[in-house]
Amino acid sequence: MKPPAYETKRIIVVPTLPTTQEAAFQLSKEELRHYNDEGYVVVRDVVTQKHIDQIKARARQFALGDLPEGSEAMVVRDVRVARGMIQVDDPEEGLWKFMFPDRYDELFRKYASTPKLLDAAQSLLGPDLVAFLTMMIYKPPGVVEAVHNYHQDAYYFPFGPHDLVMGTWVALDKVDAENGTLRVIPRSHKLGLVKHVTPEGSEINAGVFAVEGYDESPEEVVVELEPGDGVFFHSHLLHKTGGNSTQRHRRVMTVHMASARCKWINQPIHYFNMRHVRGQTYAGCV
Ligand SMILES: O=C(O)CCC(=O)C(=O)O
Numbered sequence: 001m002k003p004p005a006y007e008t009k010r011i012i013v014v015p016t017l018p019t020t021q022e023a024a025f026q027l028s029k030e031e032l033r034h035y036n037d038e039g040y041v042v043v044r045d046v047v048t049q050k051h052i053d054q055i056k057a058r059a060r061q062f063a064l065g066d067l068p069e070g071s072e073a074m075v076v077r078d079v080r081v082a083r084g085m086i087q088v089d090d091p092e093e094g095l096w097k098f099m100f101p102d103r104y105d106e107l108f109r110k111y112a113s114t115p116k117l118l119d120a121a122q123s124l125l126g127p128d129l130v131a132f133l134t135m136m137i138y139k140p141p142g143v144v145e146a147v148h149n150y151h152q153d154a155y156y157f158p159f160g161p162h163d164l165v166m167g168t169w170v171a172l173d174k175v176d177a178e179n180g181t182l183r184v185i186p187r188s189h190k191l192g193l194v195k196h197v198t199p200e201g202s203e204i205n206a207g208v209f210a211v212e213g214y215d216e217s218p219e220e221v222v223v224e225l226e227p228g229d230g231v232f233f234h235s236h237l238l239h240k241t242g243g244n245s246t247q248r249h250r251r252v253m254t255v256h257m258a259s260a261r262c263k264w265i266n267q268p269i270h271y272f273n274m275r276h277v278r279g280q281t282y283a284g285c286v
Helices: 029-038 049-063 106-111 115-125
Strands: 040-043 075-077 095-099 129-139 148-151 165-171 182-184 230-234 239-241 250-259 275-278
Touching (some): 029 115, 040 115, 049 095, 049 106, 049 250, 115 129, 115 165, 115 230, 115 250, 115 275, 182 230
Antiparallel strands (some): 075 095, 095 129, 129 250, 165 230, 165 250, 182 239
16 A cells, blocks of 8 residues: 655744643663654553553443533444344443543543643654544453454544654553453554455454554564553554453553644544644644
């Protein structure tokens, strides 16, 4: 696939917005090198246990049906549960994800501005940041089929340059090979965008695309994290998550970040819920 073309017109700084913020936390030179060379970096203790408990409690409330008005579309169930093919005792065990909870709930809206998350993003993308595509993603206990195949997030993103776009993936539970943690192919961010297909038997992860040929690659790194730890990864990095064969939950928060200097390839698409979270905005940019 040919990389998308971006406009090269001069960027105009909009002067009335907040000025560059000093970051209290910065990634080390070695962490920056790891991100640039390997395509990802693990950052420990991005989110505190207190914050995790608040997120989990709010999510539980949502799962039990106590939802902000008009937010029903945010709740994405396991396709098989939604179709009545299987039943679960606890509604939280039938969830796939909350999509854009930041549209409806203050705790989730503020999540992208978690200080260490934003500071680490600033180290990687610069001081002007836009957050988008916030999700809380589940892999409930025992859901071994919930595999999210290898893909590159930038395949979905009609703005760029993609070097200034990344994913942040923060564990709310301990995550490991058994309960569906993140797996990455180091250095794959240097491949550019590669061919994606609709995977066979992809019912459980409806609507997602996949890159073939990387499963069980000797290159694969299984990223094990404690609650609160995060992975920051380039939008071209090939990554996947496996099923959950344990009796433990696997819950994560993801929010994507772009430099506020990125531009839409065509017209803006409101679906992504782009929100300016730090620094300046630029006329004609995302
Ligand atoms: O956490 C997951 O299960 C999948 C995350 C992911 O790769 C994505 O949403 O693009």
